[in-house]
Amino acid sequence: MFFRNRFLFLLALAALLAFLSLSLQFLHLIPVNPVKEDGLNSKNRKRIMPDPLTEPPPIDPIYEAQFYCNNPTVPERSMEGHAPHYFKLVSVHVLIRHGDRYPLYAIPKTKRPNIDCTLMPNRKPSHPQLEAFIGHMSKLGSEAKMDSTLSGMPRYPSHLLCEMGELTQTGVVQHLRNGQLLQDIYIKKHNLMPNDWSAKHLYLETTGKSRTLQSGLALLYAFLPDFDWKKINFRHQWSTIFCSGNCVCPIRNYYLGEDQRRQYSLRVTNIRLEKTYADMAKIIGIPTKQLRASNPIDSMLCHFCHNVSFPCTMNGCINMEHFKVIKTHQLEDEKERQEKKYYYLYALLATHPLLNQTVNRMQRITEGKSEELFVLYSAHDVTLSPVLSALGITEARFPRFAARLVFELWKDEKKNKEHFIRILYNGVDVSSQTSFCRDYNRRYNKPMCPLEKFVHFVKQDMFSPFNSTNYYDACRRRLF
The missing domain is CATH 3.40.50.1240 (Phosphoglycerate mutase-like)
Structure with a gap:
């Protein structure tokens, strides 16, 4: 009888300690994983849900x-x-x-959307x-x-x-x-x-x-x-x-120019965008600079909105990945535009x-x-x-x-x-x-x-x- 009571007592004590440990972890009073001196978790745990206060939802260009x-x-x-x-x-x-x-610009050397x-x-x-x-x-x-x-x-x-x-x-x-x-x-x-x-x-x-x-x-x-x-x-x-x-307004034009310079700076530092333009230019057979000047997103949006295939040449086809990269950059530009004032x-x-x-x-x-x-x-x-x-x-x-x-x-x-x-x-x-x-x-x-x-x-x-x-x-x- 003595050993049985002692066993039940120890079992109850273990259950209580387990409950307290889980409660403290839930309330973040003790860490789930050991923390190194540099403040990083010893294990790189995968987070299931993003923190809505710090992580905005990813941009969906489509x-x-x-x-x-x-x-x-x-x-x-x-x-x-x-x-x-x-x-x-x-x-x-x-x-x-x-x-x-219909588009304002045509992509050079490609068939216009019908x-x-x-x-x-x-x-x-x-x-x-x-x-x-x-x-x-x-x-x-x-x-x-x-x-x-x-x-x-x-x-x-x-x-x-x-x-x-x-x-x-x-x-x-x-x-x-x-x-x-x-x-x-x-x-x-x-x-x-x-x-x-x-x-x-x-x-x-x-x-x-x-x-x-x-x-x-x-x-x-x-x-x-x-x-x-x-x-x-x-x-x-x-x-x-x-x-x-009331259209004469020099300061208005100054700030428009500053925003255009901001746009240019954002574009030239976007390596993925520049690679996309280079890939598209190679498919079409024109210099990258000429393609960029033709504002291809305008024509591509027409293809997209009307469910018409993107242009193709003997070198390949402009595809949805090209479109997503350019559209994503466009959305990032709009976001930065709000921030820079x-x-x-x-x-x-x-x-x-x-x-x-x-x-x-x-x-x-x-x-x-x-x-x-x-x-x-x-x-x-x-x-x-x-x-x-x-x-x-x-x-x-x-x-x-x-x-x-x-x-x-x-x-x-x-x-x-x-x-x-x-x-x-x-x-x-x-x-x-x-x-x-x-x-x-x-x-x-x-x-x-x-x-x-x-x-x-x-x-x-x-x-x-x-x-x-x-x-x-x-x-x-x-x-x-």
């Missing part, structure tokens, strides 16, 4: 490329038009990038309103008011083999979908436009490229189906940053004229001096990208095809008729990510941002990094 293509058949959630019931929608301001296009730019409703991707859109665009006479630069442009793409930079059927469908989505929310749900709307309720502006005009028309047609051409007045904007009459300073000065115009328009609307309800700027990636940067939305992806940035102006019908804004990027509410509303959202946990915060940012805060109080001085004051 996923990012698919997101950039923006397949219009993939369902999309949208947060536009969400507000408490006592808020009234006053106006909507939309900045878009044109839809999917993409058909005619519009055919029975060819995928399609849209329920595509056939009606083609018919309505074909009926255009002299009734539409357009600046002379735009009046001679085709209203929709029509070449059997796309021309360089031409909008594709995918691009048209992308913006028909955008327009239908905005119509469902802003017109059907919030009654933004009256039934007897007229030209005074719209402000439409586009750059002088057919792809931006056609993208704008596609979105507008789905937003206001079978619109009266007499009520449409598209204005031409010659600048891709929409700076209108040269682009941010460029963006503040580049986008001030456009944001100032938006703020002024909103203020006139709140004062009853303007009746513009829907504003559309049809533009490019080089338009949207600096706007996102200037607003402080650092986590935003580079503008994909048919990207949309929406500014909603609301009135609080319950509280002194105060005005608020919401900012949405591709349907996601990013208001709380902006530099001027981040702290307000944290402090008050409100779903919207006061208009006065946006006004103060554009009229004052945008000049602070340049030790200036106005756009003219900020553009000319030397900081170096």
Whole structure:
């Protein structure tokens, strides 16, 4: 009996010690492995899960490329038009990038991707309103008011083999979908436009490229189906940053140059990228420098988005590994661009004229001096990208095809008729990510941002990094 009790006692004691040891290891009070004097584990244990606080997820270039293509058949959630019931929608301001296009550059000595730019409703991707859109665009006479630069442009793409930079059927469908989505929310749900709307309720502006005009028309047609051409007045904007009459800005150009030097430095130090360019150049049979100058990623993205094989020669084929290396570098460049701040300073000065115009328009609307309800700027990636940067939305992806940035102006019908804004990027509410509303959202946990915060940012805060109080001085004051 004595030995049995002693055995049970020792067994219980061993179990208790084992439990305490495991508990201390779990709480990291004692190390799992012995630690050497240099602080390294004696065994290189494989970690199962990365530490989310220190290790960002690896970049997936294929996923990012698919997101950039923006397949219009993939369902999309949208947060536009969400507000408490006592808020009234006053106006909507939309900045878009044109839809999917044919490459701007060709890879030398290779066959161009065979993409058909005619519009055919029975060819995928399609849209329920595509056939009606083609018919309505074909009926255009002299009734539409357009600046002379735009009046001679085709209203929709029509070449059997796309021309360089031409909008594709995918691009048209992308913006028909955008327009239908905005119509469902802003017109059907919030009654933004009256039934007897007229030209005074719209402000439409586009750059002088057919792809931006056609993208704008596609979105507008789905937003206001079978619109009266007499009520449409598209204005031409010659600048891709929409700076209108305020484009002279030496300091803006200086920071753009600094960012381009940063880009160059990052590229030449990327050994894997340079080897990839050299391998591709060998396949094609041209100098590496010539290949690099042709910006091959532009053409390769077209192949990728349209599921067309990459070019081949007698020496071999450009392949997915080449594409992944170049796309990965592109993503790394975007990340570094956010960190170095040269682009941010460029963006503040580049986008001030456009944001100032938006703020002024909103203020006139709140004062009853303007009746513009829907504003559309049809533009490019080089338009949207600096706007996102200037607003402080650092986590935003580079503008994909048919990207949309929406500014909603609301009135609080319950509280002194105060005005608020919401900012949405591709349907996601990013208001709380902006530099001027981040702290307000944290402090008050409100779903919207006061208009006065946006006004103060554009009229004052945008000049602070340049030790200036106005756009003219900020553009000319030397900081170096």
